[in-house]
Amino acid sequence: MSEASHKPNDPDRLKAGGVSNGTAVNFRGGGFAPKPRRWVGFVVFAGLIAIAEWGTRSGWISALTLPRPSDVLDTFKQLYSSGLLFKHLVPSLSRLAVGAAAGVTAGVIVGVLIGLFSYFRAGLVPLVAAIFPIPKIALLPLFVIWFGIDEGSKYALIAFGTFTPTVVATYGAVDNVDRTLIRMGQSFGLSWFSIVRKIVLPGAMPGILSGLRISLAIAIILLVAAEMLGAEYGIGAYILEAGSLYDLERLFAGVVILSVLGVVVSAVIGAIERYLLGWRN
Amino acid sequence: MDIRLESISHHYDDFEVMRDITLDIADGQIVCIVGPSGCGKSTLLRFIGGLERPTSGRVLQLGEPPADCLNPLTYIFQDFALLPWRTVAGNVSLVLEDHGISGAEAKAIINDVLDRTRLTDFASALPKQLSGGMKQRVAIARALAVKPAVMLMDEPLSALDSQTRELLMDDLVDLWTRQPFTAVYVTHNLAEAVRLGHSIVVLSRRPGTIREIVHLDKPLADRHFGDADLDERQKYLWQLMRDEARAADAELIHV
Numbered sequence: 001m002s003e004a005s006h007k008p009n010d011p012d013r014l015k016a017g018g019v020s021n022g023t024a025v026n027f028r029g030g031g032f033a034p035k036p037r038r039w040v041g042f043v044v045f046a047g048l049i050a051i052a053e054w055g056t057r058s059g060w061i062s063a064l065t066l067p068r069p070s071d072v073l074d075t076f077k078q079l080y081s082s083g084l085l086f087k088h089l090v091p092s093l094s095r096l097a098v099g100a101a102a103g104v105t106a107g108v109i110v111g112v113l114i115g116l117f118s119y120f121r122a123g124l125v126p127l128v129a130a131i132f133p134i135p136k137i138a139l140l141p142l143f144v145i146w147f148g149i150d151e152g153s154k155y156a157l158i159a160f161g162t163f164t165p166t167v168v169a170t171y172g173a174v175d176n177v178d179r180t181l182i183r184m185g186q187s188f189g190l191s192w193f194s195i196v197r198k199i200v201l202p203g204a205m206p207g208i209l210s211g212l213r214i215s216l217a218i219a220i221i222l223l224v225a226a227e228m229l230g231a232e233y234g235i236g237a238y239i240l241e242a243g244s245l246y247d248l249e250r251l252f253a254g255v256v257i258l259s260v261l262g263v264v265v266s267a268v269i270g271a272i273e274r275y276l277l278g279w280r281n
Numbered sequence: 282m283d284i285r286l287e288s289i290s291h292h293y294d295d296f297e298v299m300r301d302i303t304l305d306i307a308d309g310q311i312v313c314i315v316g317p318s319g320c321g322k323s324t325l326l327r328f329i330g331g332l333e334r335p336t337s338g339r340v341l342q343l344g345e346p347p348a349d350c351l352n353p354l355t356y357i358f359q360d361f362a363l364l365p366w367r368t369v370a371g372n373v374s375l376v377l378e379d380h381g382i383s384g385a386e387a388k389a390i391i392n393d394v395l396d397r398t399r400l401t402d403f404a405s406a407l408p409k410q411l412s413g414g415m416k417q418r419v420a421i422a423r424a425l426a427v428k429p430a431v432m433l434m435d436e437p438l439s440a441l442d443s444q445t446r447e448l449l450m451d452d453l454v455d456l457w458t459r460q461p462f463t464a465v466y467v468t469h470n471l472a473e474a475v476r477l478g479h480s481i482v483v484l485s486r487r488p489g490t491i492r493e494i495v496h497l498d499k500p501l502a503d504r505h506f507g508d509a510d511l512d513e514r515q516k517y518l519w520q521l522m523r524d525e526a527r528a529a530d531a532e533l534i535h536v
Contacts, residue, residue, distance in 0.1 A: 186363035279366040
């Protein structure tokens, strides 16, 4: 240590470049903070499709292993121009809408009841835990007997499948509502119903909506399963038919529709979140 | 309307929290309750507002609250307790809706209380956009909206930094000077107690009992930051509490 170190901010020393003798402190912060990179997702998709296209054209992927993406696109165009696309899509979407709406509504109601009342919690939580792990597809024959071979059993299967995850997400979300807000409501003499409507439900909404993402993905899976078992029209029926004929182009066209459906549902929930949960960030 | 606490005792299972607390809270006065941590001062406040029940003893309202009073016993919480999904005006309107006040009447009340807390320009802001001090002012505006007979303030300034705390103390003194209100003010900060309290109740450590009640006669408006006589009272309070606070600090937390 030189004499100068006793006067740490001596301007002459700073000007003389006394500082530059030291080594720079290594930067070791940063990271652990994902940032939005919109285009990367598209690049990954496009890259995979390009590899498949190149592979099938050059021959190192045989036509039996993977259909050529451009052929899948042609099949899709045919499907659209023949009007068959909407003939399959409309019944599927209506089954999805009715089934998921019924399951989610019942799930939210039961979840809120479990969240608010000790007896509902004690009685229903074990029941939900018992139902949750049952593969709902295994129950399809039972639903056919109960609700008939046509739409009823499909609605029931989708509703049942979306019900349990919605219940679990909802009561978890109600449990997580800030108790001090509820105390505040009580201290201002708000009625029980007002507290539930104006404090508990909005407070639980983030958890309910993230549960909805999972429930609706399950709904799409169950939709296809239900349609595979007995439906003339529907994306599931279309995929099943293509699969039994080993028509890979049509099989993939059907799978692409499902993927797009998943992305659309996810985007819709994202939009609902932005609208309802704008107060968060 | 006065409040009287009659020999309040409380215990959880065999764990005694407070013993035989009798206290009168006079109309138009601010009573500060100070004490070492764990002496049950916040619990006492919850008894007064009816959010919890003591094991024995009673909390009495003496006289009727004023006719226009919507919620006689109104809290202001340490963590503000604002609904994050409602705007400033919406948070105030929340406590009016259940009393059937809406439309122009609600608007008039909201405008009035936001004006008194100098928040008029922020009526449509969300809580996340506000600083801590502003959030607490919203909570104060919300409390004023229901025209309380007694304000129950649970460490209202403890979540704020010391500069904001000074500013808000001035605000509270202004509000009181313009229109005296009754308040029970729980705090662990003795500086707040000597600035805002007409009387200061010193609780002992657990089980909490009233150790001493200190009265301050100096008008609130004349009390300022760093006044020598207030410092003297603050030192006196600290002398009373010091050993107890140290003993309380060394205790295991009971959960």
